[in-house]
Amino acid sequence: MKSLEDLKQLRDEALKKMTMRYVKGGIRIQVGMGTCGIASGARPILQSFLEQIQLHELSNVVVTQVGCMGECAYEPMAELIDESGQSFVYCNLTPSMVRDIIEKHIINHEPIEKFQLTAKKG
Amino acid sequence: MLERIQILICGGTGCLSSQSKEIKAKFEETLELMSLKNEVGLVLTGCFGLCEKGPVVIVYPDETFYSHVKVEDVKKICEEHILKGRPVESLMIKNPEDKSRIKNMSQLKFYSKQKRIALRNCGNINPLEIEEYIAKDGYLALGKVLTEMTPQEVVDEMIKSGLRGRGGGGFSTGKKWQFAKNSVSDKKYVICNADEGDPGAFMDRAVLEGDPHSVLEAMAICGYAIGSDQGYIYVRAEYPVAVERLRIAIGQAEQYGLLGNHLFGTDFNFNIDIRLGAGAFVCGEETALIASIEGYRGMPRLKPPFPAVRGLWGKPTNVNNVETFANVPVIYLKGADWFKSIGTEKSSGTKVFALGGKINNTGLVEVPMGTTLREIVFDIGGGIPNKRKFKAIQTGGPSGGCITEKDLDTPIDFENLTALGSMMGSGGMIIMDEDNCMVDVARFYLDFTVDESCGKCTPCREGTKQMLDILNRICDGFGTMEDIDELERLAHMIQETSLCGLGQTAPNPILSTLKHFRHEYIAHVVEHTCPAGVCRELTNFVIDDHCIGCTKCARSCPTNAISGWPKQKHLIDLDLCIRCGACKKACPVNAISSQPLHEEVRS
Numbered sequence: 001m002k003s004l005e006d007l008k009q010l011r012d013e014a015l016k017k018m019t020m021r022y023v024k025g026g027i028r029i030q031v032g033m034g035t036c037g038i039a040s041g042a043r044p045i046l047q048s049f050l051e052q053i054q055l056h057e058l059s060n061v062v063v064t065q066v067g068c069m070g071e072c073a074y075e076p077m078a079e080l081i082d083e084s085g086q087s088f089v090y091c092n093l094t095p096s097m098v099r100d101i102i103e104k105h106i107i108n109h110e111p112i113e114k115f116q117l118t119a120k121k122g
Numbered sequence: 123m124l125e126r127i128q129i130l131i132c133g134g135t136g137c138l139s140s141q142s143k144e145i146k147a148k149f150e151e152t153l154e155l156m157s158l159k160n161e162v163g164l165v166l167t168g169c170f171g172l173c174e175k176g177p178v179v180i181v182y183p184d185e186t187f188y189s190h191v192k193v194e195d196v197k198k199i200c201e202e203h204i205l206k207g208r209p210v211e212s213l214m215i216k217n218p219e220d221k222s223r224i225k226n227m228s229q230l231k232f233y234s235k236q237k238r239i240a241l242r243n244c245g246n247i248n249p250l251e252i253e254e255y256i257a258k259d260g261y262l263a264l265g266k267v268l269t270e271m272t273p274q275e276v277v278d279e280m281i282k283s284g285l286r287g288r289g290g291g292g293f294s295t296g297k298k299w300q301f302a303k304n305s306v307s308d309k310k311y312v313i314c315n316a317d318e319g320d321p322g323a324f325m326d327r328a329v330l331e332g333d334p335h336s337v338l339e340a341m342a343i344c345g346y347a348i349g350s351d352q353g354y355i356y357v358r359a360e361y362p363v364a365v366e367r368l369r370i371a372i373g374q375a376e377q378y379g380l381l382g383n384h385l386f387g388t389d390f391n392f393n394i395d396i397r398l399g400a401g402a403f404v405c406g407e408e409t410a411l412i413a414s415i416e417g418y419r420g421m422p423r424l425k426p427p428f429p430a431v432r433g434l435w436g437k438p439t440n441v442n443n444v445e446t447f448a449n450v451p452v453i454y455l456k457g458a459d460w461f462k463s464i465g466t467e468k469s470s471g472t473k474v475f476a477l478g479g480k481i482n483n484t485g486l487v488e489v490p491m492g493t494t495l496r497e498i499v500f501d502i503g504g505g506i507p508n509k510r511k512f513k514a515i516q517t518g519g520p521s522g523g524c525i526t527e528k529d530l531d532t533p534i535d536f537e538n539l540t541a542l543g544s545m546m547g548s549g550g551m552i553i554m555d556e557d558n559c560m561v562d563v564a565r566f567y568l569d570f571t572v573d574e575s576c577g578k579c580t581p582c583r584e585g586t587k588q589m590l591d592i593l594n595r596i597c598d599g600f601g602t603m604e605d606i607d608e609l610e611r612l613a614h615m616i617q618e619t620s621l622c623g624l625g626q627t628a629p630n631p632i633l634s635t636l637k638h639f640r641h642e643y644i645a646h647v648v649e650h651t652c653p654a655g656v657c658r659e660l661t662n663f664v665i666d667d668h669c670i671g672c673t674k675c676a677r678s679c680p681t682n683a684i685s686g687w688p689k690q691k692h693l694i695d696l697d698l699c700i701r702c703g704a705c706k707k708a709c710p711v712n713a714i715s716s717q718p719l720h721e722e723v724r725s
Contacts, residue, residue, distance in 0.1 A: 002379070002386070002387045003265075003269075003386060003387055004262075004265040004266070004269055004386060007256065007261055007262060007265050007386075008262070010253070010256050010378075011256050011257055011259065011260075011262070013253075014253040014254060014256050014257035015257040017125070017163075017253075017257075018128075018247075018254060018257050030207075033205070033206055033207055034206070046126075046161075047161070050124045050126050050161060051124070053124055054124040062126075062183045063126045064126070064127075064183065064184070064207055065205075065206065065207035066207045067206060067207065067208060
């Protein structure tokens with residue numbers, strides 16, 4: 001260890017691996033992983049959420065999974081709850097849609113209207 | 123891949139002995155099978171503190187708290203919680219008030235009333251990875267101290283913080299550092315006293331196992347302050363997990379250049395070695411500890427000269443306890459004023475207590491100084507199990523004394539406990555209920571000190587043995603009133619004439635039980651009865667008229683000594699009774715008690 005700066009750099013690097021343990025508040029993404037969700041491919045969706053979060057080094061996002069949300073026809077679905085507690089349900093997800101959601105909604109705070117359940121159900 | 127879930131498994135000695143290693147292996151195996159391995163993190167941490175509920179598993183990010191986890195439960199947790207996101211309710215702790223399940227850690231009263239400084243990382247980080255300690259601002263205090271402060275400023279800050287030795291004496295840590303700094307010598311030493319020996323105290327072990335780096339960092343800071351380049355950790359070989367984790371921690375710190383030469387680009391060098399002790403209680407005394415490191419028999423010597431003047435190999439030495447060291451890095455990160463703002467005026471900061479005995483939440487708690495004993499026992503500790511009545515707390519282990527119900531609202535600090543005739547000690551708290559015989563408790567502690575007396579000075583070697591003989595006599599039913607007076611005389615004599623702290627404090631359990639529970643001693647001697655029903659020779663269990671005839675006692679008796687019809691008063695045949703107390707535990711109306719024999723004959 002040569003200087004305090006080295007140590008701080010090491011600390012920030014190490015913190016990235018532990019974010020899940022210390023996130024309190026922030027954005028929460030809940031992927032529907034009931035039988036219906038799993039059957040329609042929720043796992044790759046979950047994984048691409050994780051990949052994107054890592055790629056963009058987001059530290060205020062928690063990804064969890066929940067059971068069936070009751071709209072099985074629109075699976076795979078994910079509910080995004082932002083800092084203010086507002087909920088956005090995205091449905092019929094694909095990995096490329098996940099990329100858009102992360103970039104537009106989470107980074108730029110612009111919810112994507114057309115992916116949401118309210119838009120699809122009409 | 124980013125770990126979306128991290129599973130923290132308690133790896134303290136308590137949970138390790140109830141299979142937490144096997145639980146971790148099972149998690150690994152199950153997650154591999156479900157191909158979830160790279161999105162789930164598994165960490166074996168230090169002690170979470172709530173040992174009663176062990177083995178404990180905490181699942182982040184939601185802090186779901188699973189207690190009493192068995193190897194068979196792992197599959198369920200993986201399938202339900204990890205895969206489908208449905209926390210397993212049956213493994214959560216029940217809220218004693220309304221039987222609902224407590225979902226996460228912050229809802230537990232046990233944690234919400236605590237303030238964790240020394241234990242800040244225990245149960246939070248992986249003690250085997252230095253990176254996790256660094257992520258929690260580890261070694262930042264050392265870096266700050268080395269690059270921005272002079273040694274005198276370091277000592278001044280420590281004096282200002284008001285930190286006092288957590289090993290028992292309560293001497294100002296800053297002043298101790300100042301003495302060692304003032305001694306002029308080419309070589310000085312820093313010693314970490316990890317020879318934790320009080321029965322029932324295990325906070326030092328928890329720190330070493332759960333957060334070894336905090337001790338290493340603090341020792342290096344102390345080394346810089348007093349001008350030393352060599353540290354020793356004196357730890358007992360009875361703590362194999364702590365020793366192993368310390369070894370790994372020292373290796374990692376050396377690898378990162380956080381121990382060794384030219385730390386942070388300065389001219390400061392510091393190395394740490396481990397010295398194993400054989401687990402003698404007297405080696406917790408600093409001069410005996412130093413003798414033991416030098417390779418001699420662990421025996422104390424006269425002070426002065428204090429170790430700060432002439433210590434290890436005749437050189438100035440600073441000895442601090444593990445918990446004291448664990449507080450040090452935080453003081454330099456957050457400032458002495460912050461530390462001073464916690465606790466009471468004369469005792470700043472927090473203290474870790476190990477709760478044991480008759481209490482619901484056995485384990486480690488850290489509370490600000492000035493918290494009352496009642497809060498610790500009834501709020502954090504969860505009260506006494508089986509609806510028994512609280513009788514006393516023994517604080518300070520074999521050197522301390524007992525505190526009774528009337529003093530429960532005293533705010534805890536060094537002065538108040540001493541005024542009550544007990545002491546802070548290392549922080550062991552044994553809680554006793556109405557089923558504990560205080561004479562037997564005094565005998566237990568004395569038995570320990572007789573074993574642990576090093577034999578150097580006569581009052582301690584011979585006096586404690588004499589006292590133990592008298593106590594044995596009283597417990598066996600052969601005691602006289604003169605014995606009680608003799609006991610008191612001996613106790614004062616040993617207190618005044620012993621060489622070291624071990625002898626000076628050994629009579630404390632006797633003196634304090636005599637002070638608060640003299641009637642129990644008298645019951646043993648005059649009425650030949652043990653009111654709590656512990657001393658076998660003096661126990662005569664009798665069922666009184668409150669008996670509702672529920673037959674529970676008769677069913678629990680191992681020798682079928684109890685007879686009686688349902689809904690009628692039962693009777694104990696004292697010739698068959700083996701005084702095990704099973705009936706007393708089973709009785710729902712407290713109708714069974716130990717009574718003097720002659721009354722029984724009369725009725």
